[in-house]
Amino acid sequence: MVRPFGDYTLLRRLGQGGMAEVFLARADRASTGPKIVVLKRVLPHVSRNRLLVELFLNEARIASRLASPHIARVYDTGRVAGWDYLTMEFVLGVDLARVCARCRPSAAARLGPGAVVRLLADVCAGLEVAHAAVDDDGSPLGIVHGDVHPHNVMIDFHGVAKLIDFGVAQSTYAAPDAAPRGTYAYMAPEQLLGASFDRRADVFAVAAIAWELFAGRPLFRRSANYLTVRAVVEDAPPPLPSNLGDAAPALDGVLARALAKSADDRIASCGDLATELQGVAARFGWDTSPHALAAPFGELFAAERTALRDAVTRSGKASFEDWLFDLAPEVDVSWLLPG
Missing domain, CATH: 3.30.200.20 (Phosphorylase Kinase; domain 1)
Structure with a gap:
């Protein structure tokens, strides 16, 4: 092609x-x-x-x-x-949805709870940069990603999380559009209902992802869109599983406030959410360093990393980019592509 x-x-x-x-x-x-x-x-x-x-x-x-x-x-x-x-x-890596699919019973159980907090802190750090962005005159751009969900979070093979797809983001650049856009199971209630929303909608989305990573299943996704919308608007998050031990109630408290139905009752920023999650991690002695995510993530996708390294070595190319640049079109590389 x-x-x-x-x-x-x-x-x-x-x-x-x-x-x-x-x-x-x-x-x-x-x-x-x-x-x-x-x-x-x-x-x-x-x-x-x-x-x-x-x-x-x-x-x-x-x-x-x-x-x-x-x-x-x-x-x-x-x-x-x-x-x-x-x-x-x-981004040479995989999206978070693929990570979740490979992690059973949950990402927290397979990667470790500290790795999950590290990943969430990375996502929050990216969103904080977006939320704080200003134009050339120093005026706030009012950026809200508006579609943070597992397919829009990439983890590269160094274990670093990156946000992608600002296509439905709200900002001073955005064309007027009354229709709510995003992925229902991760949209804040006010966003789903077509009301005005701000950075706290992204807080809600990250918290929904956090609950999923700790529990091993999506929080609000149901068998039909209208049921998903109803769950987002009406259902409180159930307690996290007991295999998290004494940390479960502490995480429940943080996520309940981040998932508050009213934005006014919600944790105010992604930076504050990351701080609270890291506080729980410190209390229970979880390692949240970059290595805490990179090491288990590397093990989870060791086969793909090894296959890639071997392919580049056999080709005699100096780097992955050089190898891919000259790769014959008939060579199957679907195993290393996102998704």
Whole structure:
């Protein structure tokens, strides 16, 4: 499926959402920066709707202003033959949904509770940068990610979590849109109900992910969307499992406040949520250093890491990017791609 696209060569199609298709791409004319990127290109029917195109470009406008090791970078935007596109950092790793699927009975049990707190702290750090962003005049941009869920959190093979997909983010750049956008099971009640919302909606989403990582199952997801919405709006989070020992009630208290139905009753910021989770970890002696996540994560995906290292070594290339840059299109690399 290799074909040219402006200054890029599309190497492999990674997937498709409601607005765009996603490719692994080679930057053919890049003198600096990465040789391998992710290229998102609007679908033909979307390109005819300027409001939807603005929503797509909103991601580039927002993410390009955010500098954090916990946010995937956006490099370029443009239009080729009527196709709007953006390019962003290719994170060599897996998304959090894939981590959850591999961790039984839960991520906390498989990786360790300290590793889970480290991962959540990384996500919170990225969101804090987004929430604090200002424009060139120093005025707050009012960025809210608005769609924090396991598929939008990547963990690279060094064990560092990165946020992706600011496509539905709220900000001063965003085009007006009355329809709630996001993933129902992780949206705050006020966001789901179409009311105004702020950074505390992202606090709610991170807390829903936290509960899932400790409990081993999604908190609010139900068999139908209307049941999921009802659960988000009405259901209190049940107690975490007893295998967390005395830490369970302490975590329950933090997450209950982060998941408060009213934003006014909720923990005020992602930074405060991270501080409270790290406080619980310190109380129970959990290691929340970067190594605490990197080591068990590396073991969990040891087969993929070994296969990648061996493939690069056999090729004689100096780096993963060089190997992938020259890789024949018929070679299957689905095992190392996100998702």
